[in-house]
Amino acid sequence: MVNVGIAGFGQSKLVTRRTDVTFPELVREGVELTLDDAGMTMDDVDAIVYPLAPDALIGVNNGERWVVDALGAAGKPMMRVNNGGATGMSAVLAAWTHIASGEFDVVLVAGADRVSESGSAQSVLNKMWDPAYERLVPLNTITMLALSAQRYMHLYDSTERDMALVAEKNRYHASLNPNAHLRKPITVDEVLESRTLAWPIKLGDACPATTGAAGLVLVSEKYAKEHNLQPAWIRGIGQNTETFWMGDRVGPKHRGDHADAVSLEEAFQTAYEMAGVTDPKTQVDVAEVYAPFSSVELHVIEAAGLAERGGAPALLREGKFRLGNEGTVVNPSGGTLCSNPIAVTGTIRVGEAANQVRGRAGAIQVPGARVAVASAIGGDHQFYSTMVLSTDLEEI
Amino acid sequence: MTEQQTEQAPAFYNQTWDLEYRHALGDTAGRFLNGLAEGKIWGIKSQDGRVIVPPRSFDDHTFTKNTEWVEVGTTGVIEMSTVVYEGFRGLPDPPYAIGYALLDGADTALVGYIRGVDLTDQEHAIEATKIGTRVKVVFAEKPSGTSADYWFEPID
Numbered sequence: 064m065v066n067v068g069i070a071g072f073g074q075s076k077l078v079t080r081r082t083d084v085t086f087p088e089l090v091r092e093g094v095e096l097t098l099d100d101a102g103m104t105m106d107d108v109d110a111i112v113y114p115l116a117p118d119a120l121i122g123v124n125n126g127e128r129w130v131v132d133a134l135g136a137a138g139k140p141m142m143r144v145n146n147g148g149a150t151g152m153s154a155v156l157a158a159w160t161h162i163a164s165g166e167f168d169v170v171l172v173a174g175a176d177r178v179s180e181s182g183s184a185q186s187v188l189n190k191m192w193d194p195a196y197e198r199l200v201p202l203n204t205i206t207m208l209a210l211s212a213q214r215y216m217h218l219y220d221s222t223e224r225d226m227a228l229v230a231e232k233n234r235y236h237a238s239l240n241p242n243a244h245l246r247k248p249i250t251v252d253e254v255l256e257s258r259t260l261a262w263p264i265k266l267g268d269a270c271p272a273t274t275g276a277a278g279l280v281l282v283s284e285k286y287a288k289e290h291n292l293q294p295a296w297i298r299g300i301g302q303n304t305e306t307f308w309m310g311d312r313v314g315p316k317h318r319g320d321h322a323d324a325v326s327l328e329e330a331f332q333t334a335y336e337m338a339g340v341t342d343p344k345t346q347v348d349v350a351e352v353y354a355p356f357s358s359v360e361l362h363v364i365e366a367a368g369l370a371e372r373g374g375a376p377a378l379l380r381e382g383k384f385r386l387g388n389e390g391t392v393v394n395p396s397g398g399t400l401c402s403n404p405i406a407v408t409g410t411i412r413v414g415e416a417a418n419q420v421r422g423r424a425g426a427i428q429v430p431g432a433r434v435a436v437a438s439a440i441g442g443d444h445q446f447y448s449t450m451v452l453s454t455d456l457e458e459i
Numbered sequence: 460m461t462e463q464q465t466e467q468a469p470a471f472y473n474q475t476w477d478l479e480y481r482h483a484l485g486d487t488a489g490r491f492l493n494g495l496a497e498g499k500i501w502g503i504k505s506q507d508g509r510v511i512v513p514p515r516s517f518d519d520h521t522f523t524k525n526t527e528w529v530e531v532g533t534t535g536v537i538e539m540s541t542v543v544y545e546g547f548r549g550l551p552d553p554p555y556a557i558g559y560a561l562l563d564g565a566d567t568a569l570v571g572y573i574r575g576v577d578l579t580d581q582e583h584a585i586e587a588t589k590i591g592t593r594v595k596v597v598f599a600e601k602p603s604g605t606s607a608d609y610w611f612e613p614i615d
Binding site: 263310314 | 476512539543555565607
């Protein structure tokens with residue numbers, strides 16, 4: 064199998080609205096930022112993988128058609144990937160297979176989202192649920208994770224304050240990240256006092272609806288050597304899937320509790336085995352994990368092996384996972400909680416992790432970071448992508 | 460382009476997606492929904508013995524067909540719930556409570572509204588819908604043939 068590296072990462076400033084550009088123009092912005100970062104041009108690109116989640120969020124059906132020109136894809140192989148919230152990372156995994164197979168040397172992943180243009184996002188997302196059984200009870204991405212958060216609190220004797228600790232940490236990190244959407248720090252008390260959306264999720268626990276573009280350039284080891292590139296190396300990958308039915312994640316015979324992210328844990332194990340990570344707590348310097356609500360980060364930290372099940376809150380209370388403190392730093396960029404351009408949120412997780420192990424993360428750099436993990440989640444906690452990255456190809 | 464022209468340039472195009480669907484419910488969901496009109500909750504048994512509610516015609520654990528219909532209880536216990544206080548465009552006005560209940564005799568939980576709880580006081584609402592709360596299924600007097608024909612209410 065061919066070794067694959069990440070040689071460039073571009074992202075626009077992540078904001079609520081952009082009215083100066085059309086959607087394809089925004090995608091083009093992501094392409095240019097990405098190629099510039101890699102020091103490449105479109106001529107260097109062999110193939111393109113394009114991430115886009117539900118079309119109804121941007122309001123143009125089969126949006127991949129609309130952005131072919133923005134991506135420079137005419138005359139080249141291109142495919143769209145849609146795995147819900149995991150889309151932006153699943154697209155990177157698809158790009159990895161393009162190169163690992165030996166078929167291509169340079170693959171571009173680039174896209175954009177502008178969630179705030181519709182105003183009906185949660186109505187769009189409600190349409191993910193089964194029309195006969197579940198849609199009339201207005202499930203959406205907030206209520207589905209409120210259910211998980213309540214269950215987590217119940218099983219592990221955790222509180223809303225633990226969720227607020229995550230929000231406070233990530234908003235502090237985002238205040239240092241010039242590209243982040245929510246850059247104003249927030250206190251634990253401010254989170255606790257913010258209005259309830261779907262209990263226990265409050266406004267302070269929730270991601271914003273973000274507009275922005277992002278992309279990555281993936282290269283083969285051969286190409287990297289020929290062009291004297293020092294990419295972030297992809298050392299392990301994982302992808303796993305969970306049942307559609309949330310009601311099947313409770314009860315005596317479930318295969319994974321809706322409080323946890325068991326299928327994500329398995330996806331991390333797959334990536335760790337491939338990368339040779341045996342003790343993530345000591346071997347992983349940085350984790351850029353997808354968690355659109357504070358509660359989600361708790362069980363993702365556990366799924367990543369950085370805490371035992373139910374053990375993340377106690378470590379957070381000790382100040383773990385925070386920039387400047389000892390141990391693995393979780394979401395130094397501020398993460399999905401502070402910026403969520405859905406289609407490319409997973410792409411940004413990988414890009415931020417890549418920048419960390421390349422020592423290019425600026426104000427949010429974790430000193431000496433060599434090994435990083437990234438992950439993303441899509442659907443009603445159904446699609447999970449994971450990745451281990453490192454500075455070099457030496458043993459982890 | 461002069462500044463005046465820039466100011467006058469059209470900046471937005473308004474669009475509404477108004478799409479209609481007539482979703483086939485299929486025989487399995489149809490039978491479940493029909494049962495609601497009779498005050499019954501139907502489940503279906505998988506080959507590994509799970510009673511699946513709401514019923515689905517195939518089992519994802521054994522990859523076999525589910526054919527044995529089983530009536531489950533109309534009381535059960537809340538496994539997870541949330542009380543919604545935020546309005547979302549195109550969705551019902553808040554507040555409302557929803558939850559998944561594991562009905563007696565079922566191995567998987569059914570989602571529904573939780574009614575009969577005063578939601579104006581958040582703390583009270585959370586306590587009254589918490590995990591472990593015993594609930595009963597209440598059926599609509601005039602069935603509509605949809606999953607709106609039942610909801611849960613706490614048992615005093």
